[in-house]
Amino acid sequence: MTPEQLSTAIVDVLTALSDEGAVTFPDGVPASVTVERPRQKGHGDYATNVALQLAKKAGMNPRAFAGLVQERLAAVDGIAGVEIAGPGFLNISVAAGAQGAVAARVVAQGDEYGRTATLAGERVNIEFISANPTGPLHLGHTRWAVVGDAVARVLDAAGAEVTREFYINDRGNQMDLFGASVEAAALGLPTPENGYHGGYIADLAREVVAAQPGIVELPAGERVTAFREAAYAVQLRQQQEQLERFQTRFDVWFSERSLHEGDDVVAGLEKLRAQGHLYDADGALWMRTTDFDDDKDRVLVKSDGALxxxxxxxxxxxxxxxxGFDRCIYLLGADHHGYVNRLRAMAACAGDDPDSHIEILIGQLVKILKDGVELKLSKRAGTLVTLEELVDLIGVDALRYTLSRYPADSPLTLDAAEMTRQSSDNPVFYVQYAHARVSSILRNATDLGFAEPGTPDAEADPALLAHEKEGELLRALAEFPRVVASAAELREPHRVARYLEDTAGVYHRFYDNCRVLPMGDEEPNDLHRARLLLVAATRTVLANGLRLLGVSAPERM
Structure with a gap:
């Protein structure tokens, strides 16, 4: 029996009490109630504070209210007992058979276990990298490549229709400087003032000339444009390849140019003008964002006509x-904190509700140490260390897991050696090792002739999972859907990582106390099969959780 099932059972009890007139709810019976794992042993399998939340509204003493719920809830199939604690908490014990059924359901649902419909019907656009195609992706992009992708994954698991979007800053003076820098490298000329430096510029120049030998013979004005466009295409492709290797994929690569090549900018400004929030002053076009808590109005078109x-x-x-997106989520760096109010005000000026249609998440900086020294310089880019170099140094799994296990709004200083250390002190190794361990047990079980858990031939009886450590592991597995839903609702995928670490620890304690496979000449029995079902359920949850973080679930380590 899961927390969700218990919540439904309690709601059913409240509904029955209301229908009978035993309790009156001025605001109606709640659609759901909170059911949690108790922090202390001996307080049952689950606990709820529903009586404390509703008793005052119902005009009753909390313990008296709890007594009414206790009597009805204790009679529900699958519930072994209900006790009232303190001022009105209800501690619930679940029957072994009902609790063990969690393992069967996890295995039956497989890859789908953990998915919910909490955000079903919501169309979400999440933009989590906005980069110039003028150089390699670097450490500044890496955290968002991880966190943004993980947020998108948990939103999808919660039922939302998610579009992952990369905004290509491919317009403006920086693109012209980029083209001129590549051209200069190809022709052996000095880099233009304020141009781009680094070994990657020379690499781009060689690749462009190799693909288009005649480019160097073009007239000067035409040549710099040709270098700009050719180098742009190469650099963008490299960014896409780097992100693909990093397990971060986008549905849309949106070009800033495309806004200006069509009539999107004009149409967007006309929509705001129709809302009554644009005005002309000093020869410029302004948006009156101060109507919606911005600190000053914002210029849209300068007096010289430039956007x-x-x-x-x-x-x-x-x-x-x-x-058609219901919600637009932006993930921005710490240096963009001032954008929050202006973007919310902009959405309001467009006639939208800034509390529901736009959402801005601000992330803090991350530092990587190697041998006690902060990584700052890149061999290719000459400035910030690149994503490609970080992956080579640390590895995809270690880098992704480590960056995803902390709240995005907390500054990080991470040590490369600690992230790659193969020991139980390294969280990613600890969780992946747990998955490899359960996979090994299941392989050994197959060698011993056991049927694959979850198949008709396995014939496992979940009611046999009555050991204290089995119960702890079952309750941990039952929590997974709620952890995923909470991570999606709060945009905090680190909750999944921390859950996986806790669950891996619960599994290791179960394994140390409950022998899964027969020893020596011992005949396989029903308890072995039941425990193999629990092991298979654990593998499913660990694999599903790691997938939400974009981290692999190895079967051997």
Whole structure:
């Protein structure tokens, strides 16, 4: 029996009490109630504070209210007992058969276990990398590549329809400087003032010339444009390849240019004008964002007719909403904290509710240490260390897991040696080792002639899982869907990582106390089969959780 099933059972009890007139709920019977694992042993398998929450509204003493619920709830199939504690807490003990059924359900659902419908019907656009195609992705992009992807994965698992979007900053003076820098490297000329340096520029120049030998013979004005476009295509492809290797995939690669090549910017500004929030002053076009708590109004079109970056941001947001997204999520770096109010005000000026249609998450910086020294310089880029170099140094799994197990708004200083150490002190190794261990047990079981858990030939009886450590592991596995739903609702995938670490620890304690496979000449029995079912359920949960973080679940280590 899961927390969700207990919540439903309690709601059914409350509904019956209300229908009989035993209790009156002015606001109606709640659709769900909170059921949690108790922090202390001896307080049952689950606990709820429903009586403390509802008794006052019902005009009753909490313990008296709890007594009414206790009497009805104790009679529900699968519940072994209900006790009242303190001012009105209800501690619930689940029958062994009902609790063991969790393992059977996990195995039956397989890859689908943990998925919910809490966000079903919500269309979400999540933009979590916005980069110039003028150089390699670097450490500054890496955290968002992990966290943004993990947020998208848990949103999808919670039932939302998610589109992952990469915003390509491919317009403006930086693109011209980039093209001129590559051209200069190809021709052996000095890098232009404020141009791009680093070994990667020379690499791009060689690749462009090798693919288009005649490019160097073009007239000067045409040549720099040709270098810009060719190098842009190569650099963008490299960014895509780096992210693919990093297990971060995007549904849409949105070009800033495309906003301006069509009529999207004009259409977006006209929509805001229709809302009554644009005005002309000093020869410029302004948005009255101060109507919605921004610290100052924002210029959209300068007096010389040039569009501001904020005009592009505005048109881009309107474009997303017109594509049918209910919520637009932006993941921005710590240096963009000032963007929060202006983006919310922009959404309000577009006629939207900034509390439901736009969401801005701010992440803090991360530092990587190697041999006690912060990694800052790149061999290829010359400035920040690149994503590619980080993957080579640390590995995809270790880097992704470590960056995903902390709240995004907390600054991080991480040590490369600690992230790659193969010991139980390393969280990613600890969780992956647990998965490899359960996989090994299941392989050994097959060698001993056991049927695969969950198949008709396995004939496992979950009611036999009555040991204290089996109960702890079953309760941990039952929590997984709620952890995923909470991670999605709060945009905090680190909850999944911490859950996996806790569950791996619970599994190891179970394994140390409950022998799974027969020893020596011992005949296989029903308890072995039941425990193998529990082991298979554990493997499913660990694999599903690691997948939500974009981390592999190895079967051998």
């Amino acid at each position: 501001t970056y904020f005009a592009s941001d505005t048109a881009y947001y309107v474009h997303k909403r017109e594509r």
